[in-house]
Amino acid sequence: MRREPFAGSFGKNRVMKNINLNASSGIEKIECFLFDMDGTLYLGNDRLDGALELINLLKSQGKRTLYITNNSSKVASEYVKKLSGMGISAEIDDFFTSADAIVYMLNKIKPGAKLYVVGTPGFENFLVEKGFSLVKGYTQDPALVPDFVVLGFDTTLTYDKLRIMCDYLVDGVRYVATHPDMVCPAEGHRSVPDAGSFMLLIEGATGRKPEIIAGKPNPTMINILCEKLGYEKDKVAVVGDRLNTDIMSGVNAGCKTVCVLTGETSLKLLSESDVSPDYVFDSVKDIYEALKG
Numbered sequence: 001m002r003r004e005p006f007a008g009s010f011g012k013n014r015v016m017k018n019i020n021l022n023a024s025s026g027i028e029k030i031e032c033f034l035f036d037m038d039g040t041l042y043l044g045n046d047r048l049d050g051a052l053e054l055i056n057l058l059k060s061q062g063k064r065t066l067y068i069t070n071n072s073s074k075v076a077s078e079y080v081k082k083l084s085g086m087g088i089s090a091e092i093d094d095f096f097t098s099a100d101a102i103v104y105m106l107n108k109i110k111p112g113a114k115l116y117v118v119g120t121p122g123f124e125n126f127l128v129e130k131g132f133s134l135v136k137g138y139t140q141d142p143a144l145v146p147d148f149v150v151l152g153f154d155t156t157l158t159y160d161k162l163r164i165m166c167d168y169l170v171d172g173v174r175y176v177a178t179h180p181d182m183v184c185p186a187e188g189h190r191s192v193p194d195a196g197s198f199m200l201l202i203e204g205a206t207g208r209k210p211e212i213i214a215g216k217p218n219p220t221m222i223n224i225l226c227e228k229l230g231y232e233k234d235k236v237a238v239v240g241d242r243l244n245t246d247i248m249s250g251v252n253a254g255c256k257t258v259c260v261l262t263g264e265t266s267l268k269l270l271s272e273s274d275v276s277p278d279y280v281f282d283s284v285k286d287i288y289e290a291l292k293g
């Protein structure tokens with residue numbers, strides 16, 4: 001079942017396109033790989049076959065390996081720990097999350113803004129570290145009313161938080177969100193509701209949609225990284241399992257795109273979709289096989 005927002009058209013009468021599965025011509029020219037993690041390198045807490053081998057191979061070839069994720073419930077240090085628990089060594093600076101992207105975008109509008117946050121304690125602490133102040137509870141005191149409501153992936157969501165968020169949105173407070181994913185990938189094809197699902201609930205209650213969604217398919221994370229590290233877009237590839245977030249972020253940024261079929265996207269879904277990645281591999285193991293020469 002398709003559960004991503006911003007999906008392309010998936011009409012029944014669409015012509016199935018040919019997919020050159022595991023074709024790798026030109027992929028060796030990529031200098032910087034931006035990996036999605038859930039569904040690409042691991043599923044839940046299980047490392048996917050070939051993930052460690054591919055990361056080690058790329059490093060040994062002098063390529064840059066970075067990780068971009070829409071999941072705002074964890075900060076970079078938590079991802080360092082998670083990957084290292086799977087044997088993949090990485091530094092804090094190797095990660096860029098939708099939380100980083102929303103901070104970048106909020107700083108462009110109003111640095112130090114007052115925020116009402118629907119997110120995890122880790123996300124809240126991160127925003128405070130970045131100079132924002134948090135509004136707790138509901139108020140109509142003009143000096144204390146938040147400048148923005150910020151919606152993230154909140155695994156600590158409560159009905160109180162939802163009520164207060166809706167009250168602020170009905171009052172007209174500006175509304176931004178970290179990412180649009182409907183579900184968080186999980187073992188056994190379970191549906192773990194993510195920020196995109198919360199958005200639909202909020203929209204149902206208030207009629208409001210976020211004015212900014214910072215994470216993929218928004219290309220902001222990729223653009224910031226390319227500018228910071230000085231890579232030309234045609235030497236950068238996004239590797240991910242979701243067409244309408246991972247692959248579309250690469251398309252929107254103008255870099256190369258690599259889809260793996262270990263997460264959300266199946267060959268059938270891909271063949272019917274308007275979204276066409278530059279490369280399609282069964283898994284990261286097949287990218288490894290292609291690149292090891």
Ligand SMILES: [Mg+2]
Binds near residue numbers: 038040263
């Ligand atoms: Mg994924």
